[in-house]
Amino acid sequence: MSRVKICGITNLEDALNAIKAGxxxxxxxxxxxxxxxxxSKQAREIVEAIPPFIQTVGLFVNESETIINQISAxxxxxxxxxxxxxxxxxxxxxxxxxxxxxxxxxxxDILNIQDEYVLVDAFVPSFGGEGKRVALEWFDxxxxxxxxxxxxxxxxxxxxxxxxxxxxxxxxxGVEASKRKKDDQKMIDxxxxxxxx
Numbered sequence: 001m002s003r004v005k006i007c008g009i010t011n012l013e014d015a016l017n018a019i020k021a022g023x024x025x026x027x028x029x030x031x032x033x034x035x036x037x038x039x040s041k042q043a044r045e046i047v048e049a050i051p052p053f054i055q056t057v058g059l060f061v062n063e064s065e066t067i068i069n070q071i072s073a074x075x076x077x078x079x080x081x082x083x084x085x086x087x088x089x090x091x092x093x094x095x096x097x098x099x100x101x102x103x104x105x106x107x108x109d110i111l112n113i114q115d116e117y118v119l120v121d122a123f124v125p126s127f128g129g130e131g132k133r134v135a136l137e138w139f140d141x142x143x144x145x146x147x148x149x150x151x152x153x154x155x156x157x158x159x160x161x162x163x164x165x166x167x168x169x170x171x172x173x174g175v176e177a178s179k180r181k182k183d184d185q186k187m188i189d190x191x192x193x194x195x196x197x
Contacts, residue, residue: 002161002194003168005057005148006175006187008036012046014182021184022191025055027081027170030063030071035179036172040074047076057081065093072096081119099148107138115146119170122151133157139164155189161197169194 006018007027015026028043029036047056058077060068068080073095080098082089091098100116102109103123110120122132133152149161150170158169175190177183 002166002197003148004191004194005055005168005170006172006182006190007057007059007150007170008034008172008176008180009046009182010036010038010042010180012049015046015050017182017184018187019050019054021187022195023054023187024168025057025079026050027057027059027172028075028077029059030075031059031061040071043075043077055079059083062086062088065090068098069093069095104134104138107135110138110142113147117146117148117167119148119150121170136160136164153190155186155193158190158193158197164197166197169197 003024004022005025005027006023008029009015009018009026018026028038030040031037056077057079058072058075059081061083062085068082072080077096080094080096081101082098083101083103100118102113102118102120104110104120105123120134122134124132134149144164144166147166148168148170149166152174153169153171154174161169171190175182175186
């Protein structure tokens, strides 16, 4: 059973419906150029209204340690999901648990992963949410037990992940009605299929 994070949450209704569908984690995008961007204040209001045992995850793109710490605290995030394209972050200065994002462009990017939990997404210039998929064959003969897969996932293609043993899956555009609005049935179907792999 893969764990499920539903990313790009922008409103309380979607958050509650994602939880009802069975999501383990909710993702909030703190990248201002994203159509799914949310302020720390807006995120906090949602977080304070959701039930317990749901992990809150903040997505950061090429931000400083100071900004990540500040926004995570303000928004009550429990985990920071970090894109650090220039490898400039000093992770020891973070006050919050984190998971790195690998924006894979080749199988070598997968093979270079150290023994740590990471999120692997397809490389797109706009930093995700485009529905682009990572080539599954890149994971052949790779231990995927600490890899969270993102990019281009939908309920109908999750069956292709059987046998890879991914730790979790991350979805945003694949369960949307429109850019800032989730589709309840798509979330239900996605989580149901994810729990079968």
